[in-house]
Amino acid sequence: MVDGTLLSTLLLVLGAGALFGGAELLVKGAGNLALGLGLRAATVGVTVIAFATTAPELFVAILGALDVSSDVGFGTVVGSNIANIALVLGISALIRPLSISDAMMRRHVPFMVLAAVLLPVLALDGRIGKLEGGILLAVLAGFTGYLLHTVNSSPAAAEMAEGSQDEITVRDVAFVLAGLVTLLVGSRWLISGGSSLLLAMGVSEFVVGMTVLALGTSLPELAASAVGAARGETEFTVGNVVGSNIYNIVAVLGLLAVAVPITVTDSMLRFELPLVVAFTLVLVGMMWRGRRLTRVDGAALVISYAVFVRFLFA
Template structure:
């Protein structure tokens, strides 16, 4: 019979693997379907790929909020957004400098800033309830409508990849469905293993969400962005992170808040939320300066993320 700690480690590892595999299947299927109907790379990254890689945060946050506490969900979202900026974009830029497209700077990045601003404004009183959740989802609907309008008025050129032009391919639909199943299972395992392990060590639910669960659910973004950087598809890498951070706040917290009110601790208002604001402001400034993220920028981002983790250690 396995001990509780060993069993938690097994669940944790299995959950991370299942989330990674599920997100890879989801990204592959959803991305091909989107390209098949003529979406631009930047738009695919900030919508389909971003939503697909945000699915782990959604499942983990919702399951954690219902079964454990809302600190799990809130910590997973804030921690994942900080990890996306500091760790994922940082590593991607270290691999290869990332060019920032005009589409991303003019259409997508401002919404990421606005989503963070909205979180601070609506969460400053210490609670995100059903009304705030509805506001998040309405803003998300407006963002999606804006992107659809942009795509309709600025259609993308035809895609040469013969595998991406088959419309609603049954194979790609199967990949999406298989990815969703793996994400559901992996989310349950990750929440169970992560909370069991760190709770046994006396770690709070919020720190569990900010560290283990945030890192675990950021693996799909890391995989997608690193693959994009290696292949030179920097629009996918940038769009993936910008879109994921938007969906994490507006979709994940919006849905969780409709399920159950999210209580924000004073420590979160003093440390984690300001850290998210600072990280977002820094990376936007880096993107705007020269329209690229250099390897030096990547090193600064990764170093900042390590410093953030150090501040979390009691």
């Protein structure tokens, strides 16, 4: 038993580390490739990079659904969104108060709220299947098209495009391939280690996804946001989380539902899914008030996350 526990813990730690490293490689390689193909730097930031940072959730959710159950994959998406808001932004705001731009409030935050509200609405009949997945992917296409339009029509974006095109190199392709392979391996390690540890303790598969797997997949966002806050790049920190939460639902959950239909229990509809909406609305309220997240806001978010996790294991 001890040996099994140690092995599961080791796989959990190695998996989380591999997810972080794989995401870094994928972001770097994909961003350079996109610039080499002539995409504007601002466009790359809101599309290629935003989607690449969601790759850990995508790999863990789909592999977890296929290897264990759809509850694991669904729990990973739900838990990752809550962790991004309460833990990632909370810790970042404790490091440095985070400024919120008017453009962020107008362009991106409404889509984050829409995605959060769509989650329980689409699950009202107790199932998120191919139809609901298709609806989410349609929202993804609309969101991406909207971002491309707003970024490419911006005069500032046109100025940023000057000199942004680079040559495509073998190293960038290697980064993308290495990142994808590392994410695949890391996802399997994280799922194996985390699920073995918690399932042995009698924890449900949905809670496994919401906690240990969600935390593992949120590591890239946490690292990037914390470093951004420490450097004073607070708008990047907020944008990273807002974009990730949108893509988690409309892209990751959309693809997951198309691949593996998800059964939603009454308890999920009463507690976990409304919590995603509640955390999102609380965050929007904090952001709206003074266009910043203060250290007090950060402390409140981190404490709320601790209470949430404690309640899950009560």
